[in-house]
Every structure is written in structure tokens, then in C-alpha cells.
Amino acid sequence: MPSQGNHEITERIRELEERLAESEQTLHALRSGEIDAIVASGPEGDRIYTLKGADEAYRQIVEEMTEGALTLAPDGLILFSNERFAVLVGLPLERVIGSHFHDFIAREHADVLTALRSRVLRSGKAEVRLQSEERAPVPVYLSWKRVKQEEIECVSVIVTDLSEQKRNEEIMPPRSWRARSWSRLRKPWS
């Protein structure tokens, strides 16, 4: 190979090494948390994405609440689940998100799933049994509402475990049980 060719190759490698070093430095800064925001170019100009938002407090409430919390796509695909719901169906969280909500609802509650998908009904509530291969069915109370997150239409669902109340129902007269359980079940959307 002529020496001129070698020189060109060496020059090209040096140039590529410089570009690689710059890219690696950028990635390192991103990964080690040295930045506050990312600027993304779009058709309407640049948009700034801050990495820590004011929504953090709300996110923590949802993640750590004692009820199951879900966000579903209109077809029932689970877009978000908190850890509590994953515990109720006895699966790791990463197997719950991305699966279908109807897989966890006992077959006899098909009418509830239809109501959940309905565009006419904006909200609803129902008592159902959660089923999963991993554990025995769990009686739960569902409360849902249709919401729009940015441009995506979805359904927010709160899932309350009724196991304890069902056990109480067996040992206490239904009258006194009902008075107690409804006061407990009062949800923000009901």
C-alpha cells in the first residue's frame, strides 16, 4: 500500500478517535448524572427535557400506596403497574407491565372488561376476582377512570384487596361488616 494511503488512513483513524472520545465523554456525562436537562430538536424547534420533574412526589405516592395502581391502554395493555398490583397477582413487576389486564381477571367478569374498554363510560367500579397461575384468586375492588395523558388515551385503575374483608364477612354479621367496609372503600372517583 502506498505511504500516502497509510497517511490518509492514520489521519482518518485519528479523526475517528477524536469523535469517539467526544461521544464517550457525552455518554459518560449522561450516565454519571452530570446533567440537568436534554435539548431535543423537533419540527417545532428545540424542546428541553428536564431530568427531575415536579411530578416526583406524585410518582412516589402511586408507587408506594397500599392499593394496586395501573395505567391501561384502551385495549387493556398494562402500561404502568405499581409493585402492589404485581404482589396481588404473584408475578415480578417486569412480567406484569406489557401484559394484558384481562389475563388477570377471572372469566366470569367479562362484562367488567367490556365496561373498562367502553369509550362511553368514563369511569366505573366493580368487584372481581384477580386470577393468576402463580397464586390463589384474590377478591378485589376495581375503581377506574378514563384519562388522557398528553395525546394518549388511557384508563387509570385502582385495585383494592378485599381478602381481609371477605374473611371478616365470614365471621361477622353482614350488616355490621357492610357499614365498615364501605367507609373503607371510599375512593376519590367513586
Add this chain to the structure above:
Amino acid sequence: MGRNNNNDVTKAFEQALRQPSAGHYLLRLFVTGSTPRSARAIQNIRAICEAKLHGRYELEVIDIYQNPELAKPEHIIAVPTLVKKLPLPVRRIIGDLSSTERVLVGLDIVPNQT
């Protein structure tokens, strides 16, 4: 006889290694809660998997807010990121996976034409 059996097992094992998953896909999608692009990525990858990999894929969706320790070994920089763990080689696709073509090329389902 025991020796022959061992040889057979070794051969079968070696063959299995050469075709590690026989077309079985293990995919991990990293998301941040129910943010819009994460939501879209979940919907897009499920639709693509159902259309192209029906019955031969496993999809795990990891919310890095709730499971940050699962993101660490994968060196996730941006979210959403899809990681194809199997079949090898490991590949990553960053973004909301709205370009089906780019996802199919990235997953080696269709060859890269460029």
C-alpha cells in the same frame, strides 16, 4: 455405554449451543413509569411481537423508577431502550419504537438493506 451416552449428550448440547434459542426472543424494554414515550414503546413492541414473533418471544418491561437495580447492568443511558438479549448478538434500540422497520432490522427479523 455410559461413555457413548455422555458423547450423545455432549453432541446434543453443542448443537443446542450453536442454535441457542431456535428463534426464541428474549426482549427487555426499559421504561420510566407511564411517560408518553414509554407508553408508546410498550404498545409498539407488543404489536410488533404479536405480528412477527407470536408464541416465540418473552417480553419483560422494566420500570427503572421502580426497579433501578435492573437497569444498572444494562448500562441504560436513555429511556425507552429495548434490549434484545436473545438470540445473540445483544442489540439495543433507543426510542419509542414507532419505526417498525427500524425495530425489525434492529431485532434481526429482517436484514439491513442499507
